[in-house]
Amino acid sequence: MNHATLAAHESLDLHETLNLKTLCLAKSKLMQGLVFDQELRALMQKDVEQSLKALADLQALYEKAPFRTPVPDIRPTPILDGR
Template identity: 80%
Template sequence: MDIQKLADHESLDLHEAINFKTLCLAKSKLMQGLVFDDDLRALMKKDVEQSIQA
């Protein structure tokens, strides 16, 4: 069986994407407490839930 390995630049791209998504998740979770609009809060909550699933 062949074992496939990511190239260095692919590993770096994946690392950057994961870091960005984690940062967005943390920001959305923290900003929910500062939002007064119920619709926006619901969207942010949905984004957090979907990000955790992903």
């Protein structure tokens, strides 16, 4: 069944998932500055790109949450290497 809004427990689960994915994204971006192996750095960059896509998909679902809290467009800012 396709509902116009999510149930309250689904909204909370989605909110928790968004928070966890955002924290994982921030950690991956920060850890890239500490990694010297280029293969590992490339793998971490791929994780960052996939996480950004997953967050965009999750934010689209978040629009169905009944409490309609706005989702900020803020992304973690890089602090190393100016990227």
